[in-house]
Amino acid sequence: MKVLSIINLKGGVAKTISSVNMAHILATVHGCKVLLIDNDKQGNASKILNRHSYDNKGTADVMTERGLNMAEIIQHTDYDGLDIITANMKLLTANLEVMLDQKRPQQTRFRKALEQVQKEYDYCIIDNAPDINISTINALVASTDVMVPITIDDFAIDGLAELKEQIDNTREDLNPDLKFCGCFITQYDRTNEADTQGAEYLQAQQYPVFKTLIRRTPKMKPSTFAREPIIDYSPRCGASADYKALVEEWLKM
Numbered sequence: 001m002k003v004l005s006i007i008n009l010k011g012g013v014a015k016t017i018s019s020v021n022m023a024h025i026l027a028t029v030h031g032c033k034v035l036l037i038d039n040d041k042q043g044n045a046s047k048i049l050n051r052h053s054y055d056n057k058g059t060a061d062v063m064t065e066r067g068l069n070m071a072e073i074i075q076h077t078d079y080d081g082l083d084i085i086t087a088n089m090k091l092l093t094a095n096l097e098v099m100l101d102q103k104r105p106q107q108t109r110f111r112k113a114l115e116q117v118q119k120e121y122d123y124c125i126i127d128n129a130p131d132i133n134i135s136t137i138n139a140l141v142a143s144t145d146v147m148v149p150i151t152i153d154d155f156a157i158d159g160l161a162e163l164k165e166q167i168d169n170t171r172e173d174l175n176p177d178l179k180f181c182g183c184f185i186t187q188y189d190r191t192n193e194a195d196t197q198g199a200e201y202l203q204a205q206q207y208p209v210f211k212t213l214i215r216r217t218p219k220m221k222p223s224t225f226a227r228e229p230i231i232d233y234s235p236r237c238g239a240s241a242d243y244k245a246l247v248e249e250w251l252k253m
């Protein structure tokens with residue numbers, strides 16, 4: 001099972017949109033078995049897939065529960081092959097609880113939990129919070145791959161150096177197989193000079209950048225209100241083609 005963390009210390013860069021849509025494309029276009037983990041207390045990925053709730057077990061329980069049974073945590077979505085571990089505000093207190101509980105290893109809880117379902121899924125995608133906290137560290141420790149969505153603005157690469165350092169430290173200390181696959185540009189508008197120049201600037205930095213650019217589309221926001229992945233909501237929009245291309249580019253790495 002490949003485990004992909006989608007992460008950036010910034011909000012609003014399309015971490016959630018990318019996680020949900022890449023997971024949905026892997027399941028429905030490529031016919032893979034996919035587990036999506038919502039690792040943000042805001043629970044937006046859970047909401048888009050219509051599984052957000054305050055009663056269900058979810059990522060908070062993966063962090064805190066001893067003798068965890070993943071079958072009680074994982075839920076099916078409305079899409080064949082796509083399952084989810086949901087998040088809600090309970091993840092906030094769960095993270096605090098983990099920080100105070102030094103009797104058990106703190107950074108390997110996701111990894112241990114995912115061992116239970118290693119053979120059941122081809123891919124696991126983790127949608128992370130814009131933060132380095134104990135649950136994002138757990139995600140990096142459990143991951144094989146990391147991708148960083150970036151939206152071009154004046155502060156596009158703020159925090160990237162710190163994030164890259166965290167990835168490198170995680171690789172050195174706990175997860176030698178962790179691969180930084182690269183950044184990818186989201187919400188791209190090729191008619192806007194700031195976007196084209198910003199993309200060139202990013203491509204000239206020392207970080208690897210995916211060739212696929214995810215175009216901005218007015219269909220994206222309504223797709224989230226409709227609780228639908230973009231390739232279902234608007235199959236012909238640029239972002240649908242781009243997310244399919246991005247998944248293929250990642251699979252070919």
Ligand SMILES: Nc1ncnc2c1ncn2[C@@H]1O[C@H](COP(=O)(O)OP(=O)(O)O)[C@@H](O)[C@H]1O
Binds near residue numbers: 012044214218220
């Ligand atoms: N390709 C796109 N075109 C237009 N809007 C987008 C696109 N990708 C994301 N968005 C919008 O950007 C906002 C932030 O996306 P989101 O995935 O929630 O970011 P994050 O998880 O990084 O905070 C949302 O309102 C989303 O609808």
Ligand SMILES: [Mg+2]
Binds near residue numbers: 015016017040128
């Ligand atoms: Mg998000």
